[in-house]
Amino acid sequence: MSRWDRAALEALDKADPLAAFREQFQFPDGLIYLDGNSLGALPRRTLARVEQTVTQEWGEGLITSWLGAEWITAPRRLGDKIAEPGELIVADSTSVNLFKAITAALSLRPERSVILSETGNFPTDLYMMQGIAAFSGGRIRAEAVHEDAVLDRLGDDVAVLLLTQVHYKTGAVRDMAEVTRRAHQAGVLVVWDLSHSAGAIPVGLNAADADFAVGCGYKFLNGGPGAPAYLFAARRHQAQAMPVLSGWMGHAAPFAFEDCYRAAEGIERFLCGTPPILGMAALECGVDLLAEADMAAIRAKSLQLGRVFMDLMDEHVADHGFTLVSPREDPRRGSHVSYAHPQGYGIMQALKERGVIGDFRDPDVLRFGLTPLYLRHVDMLDAVLAIRAVCETRAWDDPRWAVRAAVT
Amino acid sequence: MSRWDRAALEALDKADPLAAFREQFQFPDGLIYLDGNSLGALPRRTLARVEQTVTQEWGEGLITSWLGAEWITAPRRLGDKIAEPGELIVADSTSVNLFKAITAALSLRPERSVILSETGNFPTDLYMMQGIAAFSGGRIRAEAVHEDAVLDRLGDDVAVLLLTQVHYKTGAVRDMAEVTRRAHQAGVLVVWDLSHSAGAIPVGLNAADADFAVGCGYKFLNGGPGAPAYLFAARRHQAQAMPVLSGWMGHAAPFAFEDCYRAAEGIERFLCGTPPILGMAALECGVDLLAEADMAAIRAKSLQLGRVFMDLMDEHVADHGFTLVSPREDPRRGSHVSYAHPQGYGIMQALKERGVIGDFRDPDVLRFGLTPLYLRHVDMLDAVLAIRAVCETRAWDDPRWAVRAAVT
Numbered sequence: 001m002s003r004w005d006r007a008a009l010e011a012l013d014k015a016d017p018l019a020a021f022r023e024q025f026q027f028p029d030g031l032i033y034l035d036g037n038s039l040g041a042l043p044r045r046t047l048a049r050v051e052q053t054v055t056q057e058w059g060e061g062l063i064t065s066w067l068g069a070e071w072i073t074a075p076r077r078l079g080d081k082i083a084e085p086g087e088l089i090v091a092d093s094t095s096v097n098l099f100k101a102i103t104a105a106l107s108l109r110p111e112r113s114v115i116l117s118e119t120g121n122f123p124t125d126l127y128m129m130q131g132i133a134a135f136s137g138g139r140i141r142a143e144a145v146h147e148d149a150v151l152d153r154l155g156d157d158v159a160v161l162l163l164t165q166v167h168y169k170t171g172a173v174r175d176m177a178e179v180t181r182r183a184h185q186a187g188v189l190v191v192w193d194l195s196h197s198a199g200a201i202p203v204g205l206n207a208a209d210a211d212f213a214v215g216c217g218y219k220f221l222n223g224g225p226g227a228p229a230y231l232f233a234a235r236r237h238q239a240q241a242m243p244v245l246s247g248w249m250g251h252a253a254p255f256a257f258e259d260c261y262r263a264a265e266g267i268e269r270f271l272c273g274t275p276p277i278l279g280m281a282a283l284e285c286g287v288d289l290l291a292e293a294d295m296a297a298i299r300a301k302s303l304q305l306g307r308v309f310m311d312l313m314d315e316h317v318a319d320h321g322f323t324l325v326s327p328r329e330d331p332r333r334g335s336h337v338s339y340a341h342p343q344g345y346g347i348m349q350a351l352k353e354r355g356v357i358g359d360f361r362d363p364d365v366l367r368f369g370l371t372p373l374y375l376r377h378v379d380m381l382d383a384v385l386a387i388r389a390v391c392e393t394r395a396w397d398d399p400r401w402a403v404r405a406a407v408t
Numbered sequence: 409m410s411r412w413d414r415a416a417l418e419a420l421d422k423a424d425p426l427a428a429f430r431e432q433f434q435f436p437d438g439l440i441y442l443d444g445n446s447l448g449a450l451p452r453r454t455l456a457r458v459e460q461t462v463t464q465e466w467g468e469g470l471i472t473s474w475l476g477a478e479w480i481t482a483p484r485r486l487g488d489k490i491a492e493p494g495e496l497i498v499a500d501s502t503s504v505n506l507f508k509a510i511t512a513a514l515s516l517r518p519e520r521s522v523i524l525s526e527t528g529n530f531p532t533d534l535y536m537m538q539g540i541a542a543f544s545g546g547r548i549r550a551e552a553v554h555e556d557a558v559l560d561r562l563g564d565d566v567a568v569l570l571l572t573q574v575h576y577k578t579g580a581v582r583d584m585a586e587v588t589r590r591a592h593q594a595g596v597l598v599v600w601d602l603s604h605s606a607g608a609i610p611v612g613l614n615a616a617d618a619d620f621a622v623g624c625g626y627k628f629l630n631g632g633p634g635a636p637a638y639l640f641a642a643r644r645h646q647a648q649a650m651p652v653l654s655g656w657m658g659h660a661a662p663f664a665f666e667d668c669y670r671a672a673e674g675i676e677r678f679l680c681g682t683p684p685i686l687g688m689a690a691l692e693c694g695v696d697l698l699a700e701a702d703m704a705a706i707r708a709k710s711l712q713l714g715r716v717f718m719d720l721m722d723e724h725v726a727d728h729g730f731t732l733v734s735p736r737e738d739p740r741r742g743s744h745v746s747y748a749h750p751q752g753y754g755i756m757q758a759l760k761e762r763g764v765i766g767d768f769r770d771p772d773v774l775r776f777g778l779t780p781l782y783l784r785h786v787d788m789l790d791a792v793l794a795i796r797a798v799c800e801t802r803a804w805d806d807p808r809w810a811v812r813a814a815v816t
Binding site for chain 2: 028035055062093130136218224225245279
């Protein structure tokens with residue numbers, strides 16, 4: 001008899017303090033959505049808010065809505081809901097914010113030359129480092145070392161360390177406080193990418209003495225496709241860190257239309273262009289909804305979903321060639337669980353046809369995002385049963401999936 | 409008897425080949441909206457498209473909509489609707505695209521060191537230049553000279569000239585073809601800011617042999633508040649121009665998740681982060697609507713609206729202290745007309761209370777945007793009569809406007 005039979009899982013769902021949140025989201029009938037770590041689901045409240053933004057604020061208020069509907073303060077208002085007030089703004093994409101955060105950190109360590117990261121970090125993190133190095137004309141070097149070698153590489157030539165708190169592929173959690181402490185000992189500033197952690201695990205930027213951070217609005221914040229991203233800069237750095245992307249919205253007096261850039265005093269100096277208001281409106285709904293949930297409960301349920309999922313995989317598909325990629329130990333695991341399988345791509349396509357959506361990452365990794373706000377414990381069982389059915393029927397072996405789609 | 413009495417203007421409206429477009433936009437009752445050069449009005453079709461994007465594509469399609477709803481190709485699809493196919497992408501903000509275009513041009517002129525512009529250019533253009541220079545560690549200099557001195561300053565130290573085709577404050581048009589020709593003679597590449605020209609006047613990038621251009625989606629393209637912006641790079645430059653903002657969406661194989669950046673072959677190399685889908689959906693409605701209109705008709709009506717407006721200002725408020733800031737000659741004037749007035753700020757506030765919306769730019773400029781797709785010739789008369797009423801009653805003299813709002 002399985003520990004996680006349907007009755008046991010239904011009992012967990014009944015006792016789940018977050019269970020009511022599921023009703024706050026729209027879902028296609030019968031779908032098991034294990035990809036909230038790539039694109040979060042749609043909060044039901046979002047449509048009305050976006051409609052209001054379009055028809056009332058834009059259509060009726062027109063230009064006056066920059067003040068009248070508080071568009072102009074949206075980057076800071078949303079930021080104050082995500083982190084400590086005055087330390088985070090919502091703006092641009094994660095990639096652009098990576099550029100801002102890395103160059104801001106470089107401006108605080110002018111005598112140092114290396115941007116350090118780990119191989120296998122999310123590609124855009126590495127690419128943005130490389131772009132900065134290429135543009136610097138040899139002044140700055142981008143260096144990525146094996147994840148196990150990062151701390152040993154911290155030396156007095158390193159200006160900035162760029163790491164992701166929860167790894168996009170493996171779901172492994174970095175100890176933000178300990179890594180930051182080690183980096184600071186070496187005089188190195190740290191930029192944390194929170195894309196797979198904010199909204200999924202307690203982050204604790206100031207408890208970890210974090211310097212800079214960036215992250216994504218469309219995963220666990222449920223802000224919608226291509227939602228605006230965010231940038232955190234610790235208050236102690238704000239006055240000295242110089243924005244390279246010195247756009248008018250980061251100016252001390254944007255509407256004075258001066259010829260010379262003067263950075264705004266606080267976190268607003270990391271704004272650049274005009275804020276994307278439709279995206280902001282949708283993101284605010286996701287952020288508000290998340291704020292109604294208890295983060296400790298989110299973390300507890302996320303870990304439990306992970307344990308249940310891994311137990312069920314052990315029980316039902318042990319003989320089918322899956323290798324666990326994610327850490328099994330709770331403290332080291334984020335909110336998604338990944339497995340490697342030689343037929344990973346085909347398996348994921350076959351699962352999608354059966355109404356189980358996860359995603360695939362080259363070369364062979366299946367990712368299953370376990371989002372506590374809208375998943376039930378019984379979904380873990382139904383997902384694993386679908387995986388077993390795919391394996392037992394070799395449904396991955398389908399000519400339609402012989403050529404991989406460019407977007408996975 | 410005035411040349412432009414109401415009957416004459418109504419006759420012009422009756423004969424207007426663009427008259428039917430007005431019905432394609434939503435407006436508050438009775439409002440005369442002369443600020444489409446700051447935020448374009450709402451196309452009626454936009455709401456349904458945004459609703460579909462939210463509820464169907466995001467809510468039902470979830471992650472599969474990146475391919476299924478063609479989100480991933482939106483930056484290029486919209487770009488192909490705005491310019492020649494393969495030379496323009498829609499992405500990020502104008503400010504961020506300025507950074508991309510300037511640094512791309514710099515990468516093509518590595519032996520030169522100056523980014524040149526004119527004083528009084530739109531602030532974010534100047535600020536982005538200054539940020540690049542500051543980050544370059546002395547390698548690059550940002551220099552702004554008087555508008556009359558720009559062409560004489562073109563020398564073999566200048567890598568990039570950054571100019572705006574239609575000036576944000578005065579509405580003056582730069583001769584793109586002639587300036588570009590002069591710049592190329594000196595070996596200088598040009599980045600054109602089209603924010604106040606695209607959708608308002610014929611641009612003709614390739615006819616002018618343009619190198620790079622950027623512009624804004626929320627003015628004459630009617631894409632909504634903070635709509636995505638765009639970047640043009642002439643095909644001949646694409647293979648050599650290196651993106652500094654080298655994000656994953658500009659990679660040759662974004663979903664191969666490689667550690668090293670390899671720029672995409674074509675215009676896609678200037679993508680950076682994940683595209684903002686809600687903003688893209690709204691912008692596409694505005695772009696599609698604009699594409700249904702004849703650009704020559706738009707230009708002709710825009711100029712006529714300008715002539716009518718200036719004639720009426722001469723006739724009705726000649727004694728009230730307004731100084732025309734915009735060029736009176738048609739070829740040199742864009743799609744907005746500006747006047748200086750010592751009481752400019754108060755006058756604009758009083759006009760807004762009377763249902764006439766323009767905007768104010770420091771220190772004393774009133775801007776009146778004359779957008780041909782949704783304005784009537786009679787609106788010019790009603791607007792000028794409102795201006796006269798404000799002047800005759802000294803309605804600018806109101807304690808509510810003693811302190812200027814931070815956002816104007």
